[in-house]
Structures are given as C-alpha cells and as structure tokens.
Amino acid sequence: MIEVLASILILAGAGLALIAAIGLQRFGDVFARMHVATKPASLGMALALTGAVLAMAGVGHTTKLILVILFQYLTAPISAHLIGRATFRAGTEMHPDTNFDELASRIKPRPRQSN
C-alpha cells in the first residue's frame, strides 16, 4: 500500500520535471521560461522526495530528505528572484506578445555596454 503511494508521488514529481523541460523549449522569453522552470524546483522536488521518504524506511534517511526539501523551499524563490532581477536590469528584450511591462516605468534597465 505504502509502495503504491510512493510510486504515485515519484511519478508525479518526474512528470512535473518533464513538463517543465518541455516548457523550456516551447516558451519564447526568459521570463516565461523562468515561470515554467521554477514549478518543479519546489513542488516536483517535494513530491519526489516525499515519495522517496515513503519508500525508504529509517529516521536518518527521512531527516536528510526533509532537510533537502526545506532547503529547497528556502532557496528556490531567492535564486529565481535574483535571476529575474538581474535579467530585467540587464535590459533583456521580452517576447513580442508581451502586453504589459509594469516595471518599466519604475526601473530603468541599464543601458547596454558597448564592449
């Protein structure tokens, strides 16, 4: 019974990772790609690691896996924010279908360097 649950969780995590990788190919913009790539970084990893917790018995294993989940939930938003901020400030162009750029009136993208 617990093996079935672990299998379902592991398959869900791997499926989310696959969907994100397809999205990395299909989306046409750094920001859209980041939007799709940060989903499995938190939810998919939490699902797969919970499946591994169920499949492996033992307090030490469970502690390590929960530590990885906690650390990922702490750092994934920070690194995504840092990449997004750096990308916007560097003046990366957006997809032509983009309708609104609400940050443009507040943050001036840095002018391109010539070298």
Place this chain on the structure above:
Amino acid sequence: MLQVSTTIALAALSIAAALCIVRMARGGSLPDRVVALDSLLVIVVIGLAVLAARTGESLYLDIMVVASLLGFTGTTLVSTFVERRGAR
C-alpha cells in the same frame, strides 16, 4: 511495483534532462542558459531521490544534500555576474 514506477520516472527524467541540455546549447541569452542549468540540477536531484528509493542506498542522499546546496550558490553567483555585466 516500485521497480516499474522508478523505471518510468527515470526515463521521463532522462528526456527532461536532454531537453534542458538542448535549451542550454541553443541559449538565446545568458539568463536562458542559467535557468536551464538550474532546472537541470533540479532534475538531477529528483533523479537521485528516485535512485535512492529504487535501490535503498543511503549514499545518494548525501549527494543530494551537496548538489542542492551547490546549485543555489552557483545560481546566485551567475546572477550577480549578469547584473554587473549585462545579459548576452
């Protein structure tokens, strides 16, 4: 049961990793490659968890802790580099 599901999961993760590597090679700009590298590392960590569940080896768990720590450091470093030098 667990053998079959982990085999399917590892196959899906392999396809996902290959797609990430394709995006890294095609690029677009530097942040594109950073995002692809970040999700490739997430896929590696998920794959290590799947392998640990399949074999019951506890060695993979230690590698997972180190890989997730190193991934955050690398992404932060490259994003400060992008902010200073511009995306190209």
